[in-house]
Amino acid sequence: MTPEQLSAAVVDALTSLVGEGALALPDGVPTEVTIERPRQKGHGDYATNVALQLAKKAGTNPRALAELVSSKLLATDGVAAVEVAGPGFLNISIDAGAQGDIAARVVAAGASYGTSQTLAGQKINVEFISANPTGPLHLGHTRWAVLGDAIGRVLSAAGADVTREFYINDRGVQMNKFAASIIASALGEEKPEDGYAGGYIDDLARAVGAAEPGIFELPAAERLAAVRRVGYAIQLKEQQDALTRFNTHFDVWFSEVSLHDGGAVPETLARLKELGHVFEDGGALWMRTTDFGDDKDRVLIKSDGELTYFASDTAYYLNKRSRGFDHCIYLLGADHHGYVGRLKAMAACAGDDPAQTLDVMIGQLVKILRDGAELKLSKRAGTIVTLTELADEIGVDALRYSLARYPADSPLVLDVAEITKASADNPVYYVQYGHARTCRMIENAKELGMSLPTGEGFDPSLLSHELEGRLLRALAEFPRVVASAAELREPHRIARFLEDTTSIFNKWYDTRECRMLPQGDEPVTALNKSRLVLVHATRTVLANGLDMLGVTAPERM
Template sequence: MKPEELASLIHAQLLAAVEDGALPETLREELSDDRVRVERPRSREHGDWATNVAMQFAKKAGMNPREFAAVLAERVGAQEGVAKVDVAGPGFLNITLDAAAAGQLARQIVEAGEAYGRNDALAGHVVNMEFVSANPTGPLHIGHTRWAALGDAITRLLRASGADVTAEYYVNDAGNQMNVFADSVLARLHGREVPEGGYPGQYVQDLADQVAKDHPDVLDLTDEAARPVVREAAYELQMQDIKDTLTAFDVHFDVFTSERRLHDTGAIGQAVERLREQGHVEEREGAVWLKTTAFGDDKDRVLIRANGEPTYFAADAAYYLDKRDRGFTEKVYLLGADHHGYVGRLKAIAAAAGDDPAQNIEILIGQLISVNGAKLSKRAGNIIELKDLVEWLGRDALRYDLARYPADSPITIDPELLRSATNDNPVFYVQYAHARACNAAETAAAHDVDRSAFDASLLTHPTEGELLAQLAEFPSVVGMAARLREPHRIARHLEVVAGAYHSWYAACRIVPAPEQDGTRGAVQDVNRTRLWLNDATAQVLRNGLDLLGVSAPAKM
């Protein structure tokens, strides 16, 4: 029995109690919404599941919570699949399922396959997820690594919970930085040092060499004539390098939106006028301002400078309105640790546009990461490149480690740990559990143990009850992680599942034990049923790792 099935059972018994007068009619309206929730008690001695519905509805019923709980306990305890129900504390219901009801989950998971854990908690939500958005003036580095891993994992979680999600990369390809980038490549093209404040690193020379190869005529042009050609060619090459790096990290975007397009299409000017129509724009000191202090920002922001040039903030406003016009009711921004100042101004843009900053925009700020022993990139010169980290630590280890901590906590990655094949290494621990389950299935097949029979009532060992309970939790963990944008909940739960599996594997045999004469005992239904549980565990581990963008190897 799944947790949601038990919750529905409890809800049905509440309605039945109202129907026959055991609970007052005043509850009917309250019960029109299914607000029953079950959760795992802190101690397994208190049962498989617990609910606080008695305390939730007792006041409305005009009853003492324990009295309310007693009415419900008798009814729920009489239902098929429920072994017993105890009333505890101020009115908690502690529910123990019979072995058959609990064990049915193993078969349900195997039959659901990749769909197990997916839910519709966020169905109807249309979300724009913007993350990474590194400047196209250099390679992706350690500062982008965390949001690449977390942003992609959050996107996967939202989709698994029914949301319609577009993963988007905002390309900052406008402004003076692009001129500095072009001048750096142009200098290398002619064998000169990059100008002061330019971009260092071997990658600039590599770009210059490729530009010369693709556009040999540019060498005969003056710097002024060559600059736009070099800027565009180097930009395209660098963006391709960024895309290739993301693909190698198994991070995929649906849309790459150009800041330059906002300038070229007049979207920025149109955004200013739209905000003016809302009554939030004023002109002073020769510039055009958005009155963001009216929406909680620490100061008003300039949209158009006195010289007529739009600010970066104006592009932010146009970009927000562009997302809004494309139908995204929820806009999620994943920004780096140095972007705390953007929270107030972006929320002010949302409010000025007529949106609810509490509902229509969400800004997540990630803290810094460091890697013990990491060396600066020889190619980039002054940064640690993402591609170097992947080559050194491995994609799986890096993605998993970045995903298992909350975004707002700083991380120091321990390379020796992540490269070790020990149980102290979390990604190895979880992947090994999956590989072990795959190997157990192969061994079972070699000894004629198959899934031709299933008797859930045979899964009575304490380790089986614990493993089943953890597998049952997976869908709710997925839903919670999606709602809170916290992939680390998935990683931590997978580690618990792996631990429960290892304990079960040590205590319960899938293949019959050998007899004294060396022959194997006869295959029984308990062996076949345990194979279902083994394969269900592998499926949950596989589904969870996929949500983190981490592979589930069959062998290690």
């Protein structure tokens, strides 16, 4: 019996009591109730505080209501015992057969286990890694490459229609400085002031020359435009390839220039004027964002006629909304705290309720240590440690998992030696090894002629050991963990769940009374087969959870 099934059973009990006249609920019976795993051993398999929540509305005391619900639950198939504890908590024990059946459910669901329709009908845009196409992606982008992708995965798992989007900052003077830096490298000249340096610029100069021979011999103005175009294409392709190798995928690569070329910015300004939230002052055009809680009004067009980044940001948001997205999620760096208020105020000026359409997440900085020293990054100085270099040195799985297992707003210091060592102290190794262990157990079972039992060949009641109960309850919790991770945009909840579940599985594996395989000349029994189902179920959950983090589930380690 899963938590969802037990929640439904409690709702049925309340409905029955209301129908019999034994209980009055003026606001009606809730459609679901909270079911939790007790923290203390001996308090049953599950617990609910529904009696405490409803007693006042029902005009009775919590313990009396809990007793009424208890009497109904005891008649429910799969419920072995119900205890009324404290002021009115219900501690519920599930019989072994109903609990063991969870393993069969997990195996039958396979790769879809953990998914739900919690967010079905929602069309969500997740924008992460907003970068200039002027250099390789580096550590400053790596955290969002992991978390943005993982958030997209868990939102999809919860039933949402998700689009992962990369915003290309390809407009502005930096693109000309980028092209000028490439030209200077190709011609052996000094780099322009505030230009781009580093070995990658020299590599780009060679690649641009190879892509279009003679490009550096063009007249100055024509050459700048041509090098900007070719260098942009080559550098953007390098970014895309790096992310593909890092197992981060985007559905849309959106160009900032396209907003302006397509007329979106003038259309945005016209709409804002219609809504009455823009004004002119000092020769500039402003958006009155202070009407919606911003600390100051924002300039859209400067007095010299130049558009601001905020004008592009506003046009981009409205572009997303025009594409049918109900909710827009922004993942921004640690230096963008000031953007939260202004983006929400901007959405309100555009006629939206930002609480319903906008979610801005701020990620904290990550430091990578090697031999006790911090790796320093500076795109302009050319001392770059790229995403590709980090992935090559640390490993895609180790780097992704290490970044995914912490909340976005938690500053991180990661040590290369710690996150790459093959030890149980390393969380990614610990979980991946747990999955590999389940695969090895299944292979060993095959060698003994054991296969998954079907139909009446599986007896769930045999999974009655205390550790088997703990493992089954953990497996049953997975769909709720995924749904919570999606709703809260917190994929680290899945990582921590995987670690806890692996720990329970390892304790079960190490317990002599819980051996899955027959020993010596012992025959294969129904208990062996039932435990094989449990191992298959554990493998399914570990594999599905790792996949939601974009981490592989190796069969051998």
